[in-house]
Amino acid sequence: MKATQKLTLIGVSIAAAMVLSYVETLIPVPFAVPGIKLGLANTVALFLLFRLDWKAAGLVSLIRVLLSGLLFGNAASLAYSAAGAALSLVVMALLKKTGAFSPVGISVSGAVAHNVGQILMAVVLLGTDQILWWLPALAVSGIVTGLAIGAAGAVLIKKISIPIR
Amino acid sequence: MDKKKLRNDIILILAVLIAALAAWGVIALTQRPGREVLVEIKGSVTASYPLDRDLRIDIVTEDGHVNTLVIEGGRARIEAADCPDKLCVKQRAISKAGESIICLPHKLVIRISGESGVDGTV
Ligand SMILES: [Zn+2]
Numbered sequence: 001m002k003a004t005q006k007l008t009l010i011g012v013s014i015a016a017a018m019v020l021s022y023v024e025t026l027i028p029v030p031f032a033v034p035g036i037k038l039g040l041a042n043t044v045a046l047f048l049l050f051r052l053d054w055k056a057a058g059l060v061s062l063i064r065v066l067l068s069g070l071l072f073g074n075a076a077s078l079a080y081s082a083a084g085a086a087l088s089l090v091v092m093a094l095l096k097k098t099g100a101f102s103p104v105g106i107s108v109s110g111a112v113a114h115n116v117g118q119i120l121m122a123v124v125l126l127g128t129d130q131i132l133w134w135l136p137a138l139a140v141s142g143i144v145t146g147l148a149i150g151a152a153g154a155v156l157i158k159k160i161s162i163p164i165r
Numbered sequence: 166m167d168k169k170k171l172r173n174d175i176i177l178i179l180a181v182l183i184a185a186l187a188a189w190g191v192i193a194l195t196q197r198p199g200r201e202v203l204v205e206i207k208g209s210v211t212a213s214y215p216l217d218r219d220l221r222i223d224i225v226t227e228d229g230h231v232n233t234l235v236i237e238g239g240r241a242r243i244e245a246a247d248c249p250d251k252l253c254v255k256q257r258a259i260s261k262a263g264e265s266i267i268c269l270p271h272k273l274v275i276r277i278s279g280e281s282g283v284d285g286t287v
Contacts, residue, residue, distance in 0.1 A: 135185075
């Protein structure tokens with residue numbers, strides 16, 4: 001892929017991730033800690049992971065977390081998103097490397113990791129381990145979100161098939 | 166889709182689901198009725214109130230922010246707060262040991278302890 005193509009794809013991905021981040025702020029997760037998000041923007045990270053590489057996915061996630069934190073969030077929600085996005089990306093990249101899972105399976109693991117990351121950051125920020133009680137509920141909600149994201153991501157990966165190299 | 170990958174996906178998802186349900190089971194089995202309402206500001210317990218006595222009190226943080234705690238009929242909730250998001254006010258009333266209500270902007274946690282006394286751990 002040409003550098004300009006890659007750059008365009010990354011730019012469009014950032015825009016898409018920003019839209020999803022905004023939509024996310026309109027859907028509060030009804031339990032656990034305020035500021036926790038569903039992780040819809042993971043769709044974009046998933047897509048980039050398969051179509052480009054983990055570096056592109058990480059770059060877009062980083063920019064998305066910073067921008068959406070500044071635009072729609074506060075310091076705490078930024079810290080949650082950062083922890084969620086980072087853990088999710090690491091898990092997705094590692095699972096993809098094994099070659100044993102489809103985008104849907106990887107997406108589910110990413111969504112669950114996203115929620116675990118957010119909760120762990122909340123434990124650190126609030127200095128209380130009481131919120132670990134929410135982990136099972138968040139894991140299940142992660143499975144549901146992950147299935148939805150994985151289905152959407154799989155379609156994107158199939159339809160937007162830019163030749164890789 | 167690749168059949169082997171599909172099978173791996175299903176195993177992976179089931180494993181996560183089973184782990185979550187098992188954790189849930191452990192929590193449900195070990196859950197005890199609450200006795201005390203603990204107020205934690207920035208991670209340290211600053212006050213505790215018995216859950217069985219009705220109460221309405223303004224919790225004031227060092228920076229002068231206010232959350233109004235109400236204990237009524239064995240349940241605790243935040244009735245009013247001057248935080249920007251008001252998410253603590255929207256959270257459900259709590260009554261079981263280990264449950265909590267969090268006000269993130271004020272770094273405030275209201276939680277229920279199964280033991281009496283400030284040192285009680287859940
Ligand atoms: Zn609040």
